[in-house]
Amino acid sequence: MSDLEQDHRALTNVIEELLDDGLRIPCIRSDTRQSAAWLSDNPKRQEIAATQCMGCLAIRECRRYVAKHPKEAGVWGGTTEKDRRNPDVLRQLWGGVL
Numbered sequence: 001m002s003d004l005e006q007d008h009r010a011l012t013n014v015i016e017e018l019l020d021d022g023l024r025i026p027c028i029r030s031d032t033r034q035s036a037a038w039l040s041d042n043p044k045r046q047e048i049a050a051t052q053c054m055g056c057l058a059i060r061e062c063r064r065y066v067a068k069h070p071k072e073a074g075v076w077g078g079t080t081e082k083d084r085r086n087p088d089v090l091r092q093l094w095g096g097v098l
């Protein structure tokens with residue numbers, strides 16, 4: 001299993017444990033129209049989704065994952081695509097987390 005696969009599995013395990021405990025993960029919803037905001041190309045929808053990440057109990061693991069395995073698309077760990085292209089914003093958003 002590759003490093004990427006291992007880290008993705010670890011993140012998925014954290015998310016699954018939280019869901020098993022009845023806790024909410026904002027990007028995982030039964031209404032796929034709402035979950036789609038995390039994958040949207042629309043910057044405004046991404047901003048709204050990123051705001052909702054702030055209440056996610058997996059945000060630290062999600063941020064560590066995307067910091068180690070950068071993603072161009074979508075919302076990860078409370079950051080939009082635009083956020084992740086700006087090192088200053090990243091340092092501010094991720095300060096103390098990584």
Ligand code: SF4
Nearest residue numbers: 027053056059062077
């Ligand atoms: S922090 Fe990650 S796992 Fe949590 S809602 Fe945001 S994208 Fe989903």
